[in-house]
Amino acid sequence: MNKIIKNRYLILRRITQFAILFLYFGANYYGWKILVGNLSFSKLFNTIPLTDPYAFLQMLFAGAVISSNLIIGVIIITLFYAIIGGRAYCSWVCPVNLITDLAGWIRRKTHHEKDNLISAIKIKKFRYAFMIILLIFSTIIGAAAFEFISPIGIFTRGVAFSLGFGWIWLLVIFIFDAFVLKNGWCGHICPVGAMYSLIGTKNFIRVYHTKENCTNCGNCLEICPENQVLAPVINKKSDFINGIECTECGRCIEVCEDNALKFSLRNFIKGEKNEKNTTN
């Protein structure tokens, strides 16, 4: 029981990730109308359209005629993540997170956290450049370029429709993350994550750090998949984790033994810290 409370966000995240996949699967095999489609576009309750903003942008750049359904869908998703979710898509929705978390777990278990073939510092901002370049290539080839290799699409379509040889690509990402670069795909390459980082720059729910409680044990920095967002705050000041790349996964809160981290609401109006607790 204690263990469940300890890993509450992890369990909740796995539940949402698997529930979404299960609903997609059921939509195809049993004809459920709760959530139909996949992560590039879905319909909620057969009426509300939801569009992946990056797929939308790629289509726009490719020169497609955009339908009203897509526009409504992209507005809903953008507003949701801009106001509430931040980059929560990456850790609460995206199924590739299951693979990369597994790779990260193997790194921790085998104590190979720092063994990287590629310098993580050098390609710090790579994903943003990659995101823009792929948009340009979408224009050049006249098709959404990233959709041809997107492991998110391959994974969700693999569950709901058919996987084909897509497992090879998913295996490549696992190997890349486990042995080549820590948190390589999600933290350095994936342009969808970059897109959601930019969308969720000013969202309300963020992790809040209380410096007085912090003992500087480093547990949070060790487990965080994007620890550059924690580094400027932990044991330095009482503040929100404001880095745009925070995926709101809540792992830091779970591993913190000193109650120094919690989810809280950002208050932009006065600039003073709003310490109202939202989730526990």
Added chain:
Amino acid sequence: MDRRNFLTSLLQLSAAATAAGAIVGGFAEENKDKPLALRPPGALPEKDFIKTCIRCGLCVDACKNRENKMIVNGIEIDTLKLASPGDNVPIGTPYFNARTGPCFMCDDIPCMYACPTGALTPKECQNDKGKVAIDYAKMGVAVIDPSSCIAFWGLQCTACYRACPEMDKAITIEWKQNKRTGKHAYRIPVVHENYCTGCGMCEMACVTEKAAIKIFPRDVFLGKVSNRYVKGWSKKDQERVKNASTKTTTKTPWSKENPLQNLNQGVNWNE
């Protein structure tokens, strides 16, 4: 970080991103044109279809859960599939394989109306008068290989003719004298592209080991006559060339030289 370092890292970053982007872009370009993919009814022309399809699979869901399900030997026949890597169709786009899972031409066209992006649109599934019906779908066109079609051997078959949902319109049977025996008839299937929807029922029904009648995308198989040629006996065909200029020219590889030169090429008149 000083400016020099900053510029260097910026340059390195954009070089890496461009290289990676080029790999992905090249891969996408290589995989985007698969001209033999058969698309659901109402699909835009392939180039626009690839642009507009968001690969969500709503059409496949709609097809899978349609009303007129076909069950053969206890196995339900699925029509639309979402291409996965290895299917030789652009990843994530809907297609069907006519031999194993043809389109059953539902009257309500659930796949087409499920499409949120307009990649499948009623505009591509209507007749000249603007009436939308599955019979006006243009998924492909049936093509017969006379060398393996047993009707061309003089055997009685008509399997495709009887399987065709547009019976007696899209495929008709033509009677011809069999000169080999002198007393029998060939009953030869003939496809009429203006009625053929490309559903693929004929390809599934074909009795030969590898189908002798196959569905090809229309722009792959069908030719196009220029305004120079017209069926003088057909009022409708004359409509087609009504606005044609008399100065139309047909460009072929032989057009560079005048006809006389082409005809007499290689002939030395002095000999």
